[in-house]
Amino acid sequence: MHRQRAGLLFVCAYLVCAYLCASGISMQAQEFRLLDRTVQVHGFVSQGFIYTNDNNWLTMNTSQGSAAFTDFGLNMSSQITDKFRIGAQVYDRNLGQLGQYHPSLDWAVADYRFKSWLGVRAGKVKTTLGLYNDTQDEDFLRTFALLPQSVYPIDIRDATIALLGADIYGTISFERHLGELSYTAYAGDRRDSIYSGYPYYFSSFGAQIKSFGGLQYGADLRWSTPLKGLLIGASRLNGNITGKGSVINPFNPGGGLVPYSEASKADWVNQFYGEYTVGRLRIDSEYRRYWRNQELFGGTSESFADVRGWYISGAYRICKRFQFGSYYSRYTITNVVAGALAVFYPPATDTNLAANHDYDKVITGRVDFNRFWNVKVEGHFMNGYGSGPYPNGFYVQVNPHGFQPNTNALVLKTSLNF
């Protein structure tokens, strides 16, 4: 009976797949006319499932298998004149304990392009940082179900995804086969959701973060080199971030909640990257260093966190509908606390310890049934759980019995876009 059910399910799944492939269901972007202008509508939805053999990962109960891994977005945009565009996107997600289906304005821009080498965007703009920061939510754009978490941690996406402000951008083409240079410079206010990773991490101390954000500014420069298919670049991001809330006083735990604040003394990211595409092969590599020096509890203590991550990945398209890829990702964190809180937080500087690193080996297969629908199967083989003062996927709240040094994860993900 069990085999019959499995067989029936398999045949049904096959028929659905065959129908979708054969029919080429119409899922084109929708557009309509408004005030003599064309307005385009696009959207996407993705659903994932993760199973881990030991530690629970990304705030989900993955050791039992979890499908609390959903996100979707919808946008509208219109070209008002030959140089002026407007548009906006709403985004929502649930990732275990994060997001919890609180929709947000993902981006909303007015974009004026004076020349190919100079344009201005204002509103809520996506932050250009490395190869994939501004498109990290749209996994249908790449082979992997999860970007390397050493550089693009999905749980603390809010830290870099967008800001309320403006950017200037442009592309300069050089003569004499020197390639093309693209630049972006931006400034604005970053505002993290209280349902994002850092407030959730802080809740493990009995703390409630009520606001987290501040000024963020930076720039990106990338060079499409004369060697066809080779792109290299660098990004820099600076922040002046303040967090406020309430916390259990560590010196008087029975005394109830007391006001808490933290503020940046130095908060910056350097990121270097390269991408090489030749034929059906793509190779990417990035390095990110995040330095975080903060005053805690109104300046009575100070925290120094040095977060470093890098990865190298390769992806190959076997045929139009099937591609596979693999990456190796390394994440390390060191942390020193000075001042009154130092007694509770001894220095964590040995990156050989599992608590201070996360090394991840990944292999992925992706099937595209048509232009709009894909399915991915991905395996992660992790050593370490990097649970320092800055979260990286492993949280005490969902691992109350402590962490195991190794985690193997199976990730299944499907997404639709139009």
Place this chain on the structure above:
Amino acid sequence: MKNHRILPLVAVVVICAPLRVVASEVKVIANGSIKADMISTNEVKSVFLEEYGSLNGIHVEPVLEKDGPVHEAFLHEYLGGTDDDLQSYYRALVFSGRGSMPKQLDSDAEVLAYVARTRGAIGYVSSEASTEGVKTLVIVNAGNNSQRRLITRVEPEYPDTLKRLNIGGTVRLQLTIAPKGNVVSVQVLGGNPILGEAAVAAVKQWVYTASHARTVAEVSIPFDSHR
């Protein structure tokens, strides 16, 4: 049981069946509202990658074909990369708020009809397709000027009257050079008009090294009455 063994194999074959691409020549067409008659390969690339929103002050709208040999040939000649790369590029623009999805049509006929009726539209069709109602743009490879050497130079004749009157100066010309190397057209950009006529008559006899495409070059011809 046999069906269960065959089905996965068939599924893999269906999923992996490659598309056959037959290369064919393409021509770039534009709506009559586009003033330019020539466009460089860099400009074609920038229009279709949405880096240029206008040409000569006219808003441009790129129009593509969804697939097929004409589309593949256009990608190969002008954009590089595969259709999957291009679709990912457009989607990245759309979902990061930096661009829009261009119109993608099924055939030469649909592209022709759309370009003919839509102000600012630029598309591409097979080189054999009829182009009634649209203009065909001449594609020049402006970036390759440095590679073409002048192998035959004819000096202009200095008009006696102007020389005796010590009227000289520099004439600036824009040359369109055919792949074979001969100069097919000349446009005077600046300088004395009578000296310009003499310069044009001379440069039309110039011969450059061969190239795989037309190129455009700017030259300056000095006329010094003291020599």
